Amino acid sequence: MSTLDSILKETRSFAPSDEFRRKATISGMEAYNALCEQADDHYLSFWGDLARELITWKKPFSRVLDDSQAPFFKWFEDGVLNASYNCLDRHLAANANKIAIIFEADDGDVTRITYAELHRRVCQFANGLKSLGVKKGDRVVVYMPMGIEAVVAMQACARIGAIHSVVFGGFSAGAVRDRIQDAGASVVITANEGMRGGKNVPLKPTVDEALALEGAESVKHVVVYQRTNGGANWTDGRDVWWHKLIEGQSETCEPEWMNAEDPLFILYTSGSTGKPKGIQHSTAGYLLGAMNSFRWVFDYKPNDVYWCTADVGWITGHSYVCYGPLANAATQVIFEGVPTYPDAGRFWRMIEQHKVSIFYTAPTAIRSLIKLGADLPKQYDLSSLRVLGTVGEPINPEAWIWYYETVGGGRCPIVDTWWQTETGSAMIAPLPGAVPTKPGSCTLPLPGIIADIVDESGAQVEPGRGGFLVIKKPFPSLVRTIWNDPDRFKKTYFPDEFDGKYYLAGDSAHRDESGYFWIMGRIDDVLNVSGHRLGTMEIESALVANPLVAEAAVVGKPHEVKGEAVVAFVVLKGPRPQGDAAKTVAAELKNWVAHEIGKIAQPDDIRFGENLPKTRSGKIMRRLLRSIAKGEEITQDVSTLENPQILAQLQQPL
Ligand code: 7RM
Numbered sequence: 319m320s321t322l323d324s325i326l327k328e329t330r331s332f333a334p335s336d337e338f339r340r341k342a343t344i345s346g347m348e349a350y351n352a353l354c355e356q357a358d359d360h361y362l363s364f365w366g367d368l369a370r371e372l373i374t375w376k377k378p379f380s381r382v383l384d385d386s387q388a389p390f391f392k393w394f395e396d397g398v399l400n401a402s403y404n405c406l407d408r409h410l411a412a413n414a415n416k417i418a419i420i421f422e423a424d425d426g427d428v429t430r431i432t433y434a435e436l437h438r439r440v441c442q443f444a445n446g447l448k449s450l451g452v453k454k455g456d457r458v459v460v461y462m463p464m465g466i467e468a469v470v471a472m473q474a475c476a477r478i479g480a481i482h483s484v485v486f487g488g489f490s491a492g493a494v495r496d497r498i499q500d501a502g503a504s505v506v507i508t509a510n511e512g513m514r515g516g517k518n519v520p521l522k523p524t525v526d527e528a529l530a531l532e533g534a535e536s537v538k539h540v541v542v543y544q545r546t547n548g549g550a551n552w553t554d555g556r557d558v559w560w561h562k563l564i565e566g567q568s569e570t571c572e573p574e575w576m577n578a579e580d581p582l583f584i585l586y587t588s589g590s591t592g593k594p595k596g597i598q599h600s601t602a603g604y605l606l607g608a609m610n611s612f613r614w615v616f617d618y619k620p621n622d623v624y625w626c627t628a629d630v631g632w633i634t635g636h637s638y639v640c641y642g643p644l645a646n647a648a649t650q651v652i653f654e655g656v657p658t659y660p661d662a663g664r665f666w667r668m669i670e671q672h673k674v675s676i677f678y679t680a681p682t683a684i685r686s687l688i689k690l691g692a693d694l695p696k697q698y699d700l701s702s703l704r705v706l707g708t709v710g711e712p713i714n715p716e717a718w719i720w721y722y723e724t725v726g727g728g729r730c731p732i733v734d735t736w737w738q739t740e741t742g743s744a745m746i747a748p749l750p751g752a753v754p755t756k757p758g759s760c761t762l763p764l765p766g767i768i769a770d771i772v773d774e775s776g777a778q779v780e781p782g783r784g785g786f787l788v789i790k791k792p793f794p795s796l797v798r799t800i801w802n803d804p805d806r807f808k809k810t811y812f813p814d815e816f817d818g819k820y821y822l823a824g825d826s827a828h829r830d831e832s833g834y835f836w837i838m839g840r841i842d843d844v845l846n847v848s849g850h851r852l853g854t855m856e857i858e859s860a861l862v863a864n865p866l867v868a869e870a871a872v873v874g875k876p877h878e879v880k881g882e883a884v885v886a887f888v889v890l891k892g893p894r895p896q897g898d899a900a901k902t903v904a905a906e907l908k909n910w911v912a913h914e915i916g917k918i919a920q921p922d923d924i925r926f927g928e929n930l931p932k933t934r935s936g937k938i939m940r941r942l943l944r945s946i947a948k949g950e951e952i953t954q955d956v957s958t959l960e961n962p963q964i965l966a967q968l969q970q971p972l
Contacts, residue, residue, distance in 0.1 A: 327915075328715050332722070333754040334731050338704070342617045342751020350752035353765035364766055365393070365794055369606050372645075374408045375399050376575045379602075383792065389812035389821075390799060391792040392579050393603040400573035401582055401605050402444075402477035405644035406437040407573070417649045420623070420672055421466050424513035424655035431466060433647065436473075439466075441571035444474040446563035450505060450539045454479030454574050457501040457584070459537075460630075461485045461494060461525060463512025464654050467543045467560070468630045471507045472640050476582060476601075479574035483584040483596070486631025487512055487519065488934040490957040491527035493594075497586050499533035500596055501801060506537055507560075509545040515659040522550040578602035584801050585633055587739045595810070596801030597633075597739045600794075605641060607743030607795020611764060612642030615733050615747045616676045616705050623702070625651035625669070626678040632935050633739040634709055637795075638678060642743070657683050662690035666698040666725075677725075678707035678735075682936035684717050689868040689891055695724050705750050707733040710936055712837045714859040718757035736760035736837055738823060740811065742795030745769060746835050758859060759834045767793055769835065771827050776816045784828040784838050784853060788820040796821065826853055843940050845874040846882050850918050854940070857884060857921075860914040864907060866890050871930050871938045872921070875947040885947035886911075886921040887930055887968055894928050900972050923947065927967040932960050943968070 339345055344353065357364040366382040379397030409416070414434040421429040431439075452458060458480045462468040468484075475482040483501045485494055498506065506529075512519040522542055529537055542550055543560040550557075582601045586594040612618055624643055628634035643650045651672050657665050665687065669677060687694070706726050713721075713734055722732055731750035737743060746769055748754075748761040755761060763769040768790040771779050779785040789796075800807040812818045826838040838844075838853025845852045854872045861870035869889040874882035888907065895903050904924040912920045925946075931939045939959065945952050946968050956962055 328756060328758050330715075331754050331756050332731070334751050335729070338731065339751045342749075343619075344614060344617070344749045345751050347752050350749055350762075350765065357766040361766070361791065365606075368610055369394055369397075369602065369794070372609050373399060373602060373606060374404055379578060385792065388792070389808060389818060390804070391796065393600065393794045394578040397578040397602055398575050399578065399602055399605075400477065400479075400576055401601055401641065402440060402473045403573045404605060404609075405473060405476075405641060406433060406440060409433045409647040410437060413647045416647060418644065419466055419469065420649065420651045422651065422653050422655075422668060422672075423465070424516065424659070429466065436466075436470070438569040439470050440473040440477060441569055442564045442567045443470050443560075444477040444571045445567040446541075446560075447474055447480065447505070448478055448571075449563070449567070450541075450558070452478060452480050452505055454576075455580075456480045456505070457483055457503040459483050459485055459494070459498055459501065459503040459506045461487060461489075461506060461508045461521060462543065462630070463487050463509050463514075463519070463521065463545060464629050464635075464652060465545070466652070467509070469640050469644075469652070472583075472630065472636075473644075477571060477573050479576050479580065481581045481583055483586065484630055484636070485586070486629060486934055487521055488631075488960075491524050491531065493957060494524060494528035495531040495534045496594065497596075498528065498537060500586070500594070501584055502536045504536055505539045505541065507541045507543070509543040510550040511546045511548050513546065513654060515656045518546055518548060526551055526553075576601050579798070581798070583636065585636065585739055595803070595806065597797050598799050598801050599742055600798050603794030603796070604742045605645060607741075607793070608637040608642035609645040611743040611747075612638065612646055612648075614749050614764060615735060615744050616678070616707065617750050618646055618648060618676070620647070622648065622675045622704075623651065623673050624648050624676040624678075625653070625672070625674045626707075627653060627657070627665070627680070627683065628678075628709070629935075633742070634678075637743050657687060658690060662687055663694045663697065666695045666700060669700055669703060670698040673702040675702050676705045676707070677703055678709065680710040680936045681708050681713040681717055682711065682932065684708070684713070684721050685862075685869050688717060688720055689889070692720065692724065700725060700727065703727070703730050705733060706730045707735055709735045709737070711938075712839070712855045712859075713758060714855075714862045715757035716859075716863050722757075731755060734758075734760045736835065740797040741789075741793075741823075742797065745789065756834060759830070759836050761834050763835070771829055771835075772816070772820070774815060776820065779828070781829050781831050781833075784826050784851070786841065787823040787825045787827040787835075787837070788816065789823065790820050792821070840940075843873070845872070845884060847874070847884060847918055848880045852884075852919060856915065857886070857911065857919045860911050860919070861886060861888060861907060863914065864910050866892070866903065867907070869930055871940065871943055873940050873943045873947050875923070875944070877922070883922040884919060885923045885925070885943075887925050887927060887943055887946075889927055889929055894926050894967065900926055904972055924972065925968045925970065926972075927964045929961050929964045931956075931962075931965060931968070934960055
């Protein structure tokens, strides 16, 4: 790939208020720069000091990094610890009665649970798992609705040294089977059903179906949490109710003391091709990344009420629900439901009710809430908020400004956090009391993260040019390997093109004159129009800047002259236009893009839908859109698609 042409022009910048900066843990650019310098000058002691300061060790480590088998790096290798001990036990002296979790169910029911109570429940459930024969190193699949029990299940695994593999509750039986099989899981933890948007979602029936498929024979037991009154089909000897399992179990459970490099969990990610990769994380390095980035990126303080809307089925729900907040003894909200039920004011009402001070969500949720009620936040008291965050995809400047003004009241820094399942914790994000933000940019790397943008020879590209986003030094929370497939790990993430030295993120990005990072999309999504390589994100941002447009996704289709032509899939704020009205709006949008960024980026073809095809975690499925743009029949697996019915709309030419 040659370098990319960057066409997005966004010059607004927002520094933290003096008051915010003064109170922040990392206060001002001097403090940020000092940390970066420390990391540059003494990389190993920088990470070693943090690991000693933040983690409670059973036995301290003697060496920070072993890179003799790069890229299979080992951090803090001879240290001994337990992740669940670090999230629970060590808080009991000072914070036993502090609220750990405020759980709001789909129907609005609220449950509060203290650190002491969470600790008791985790210990009991851990003892229950042990009674089923689960031991250190065993793999346990967690297929649960979002709730306290999902966190208990993960923490209980961590406590006894079992490796959890959380599978998002929206995945199909086939996907569940694939993950069970690859991991060789012996136990599945699930619920009879979940509740989302007022509807019951079956879970146990999907597990039954998965276990009836070939390849799932490793599973010996299924633990079933009774979330609703609905029953469940039962396989005697295999299935056991959660409440029966913990009956009579002790409320204490000595943690299994783990080596720093013992796997804490596997989380499967589906890339654009091939079978899902089992991203394997370590115990100590991962925990350090999650814990440290939580306090830096959110400027976390002990009296904050923090809410991350991600499900535990995604890495965000691991690092910034299960591990980061609990390791910091934070109080957090977790939510079972969806942002639009019973109405599009749900998030804002919950922020008001629980006095949320740090709110972390995805751009896709923000855009859909703008579409459904741009003025709704004004009906709620959101004055408790002090930090806002985004994750999962680039946020277009229009949505950013709305989030900043309408939700944050112009008062709250927005932390746009770039990271991946593979990186385990936030890599590029503003420290909110230090780094001024720019709408659409994830700003600067965290201290200790040596990110860069390079061309295919590994040379740094000049400002304004796009290229491959890489991380040039190993860091503690980086993926250790792909479960059962070290060769694929090496080829995918430390390719020979860069002498196996750089971690290749798979995203394209560019940097502006002040060194800020702008993510342009996945490498596979790049367009080549008449020799200009364009990131999808910039054209999408231009489209969304038009007042008529709520959401847009851009892909390429082959073109005789230009190589590739731009095809845009657009969701309007109003109803989906048809016939001549659609043609008129399409012409207007084409002119708009030509005017905003230039003729080169002008779409040849525009399609309108009521929505875009998205994965369950809200990422747009561009490979599907590429097939539609080419007029191909859709043969891809659409089992992870949230809303399959809109494909027909998008297939309709104007
Ligand atoms: C945390 C998460 C990773 C991919 C990543 C990017 C995209 C995530 C941002 C972003 C622009 C961001 N893990 N991505 N965060 N793009 N700005 N702030 O999402 O493994 O599920 O996805 O998501 O392409 O490579 S993930």
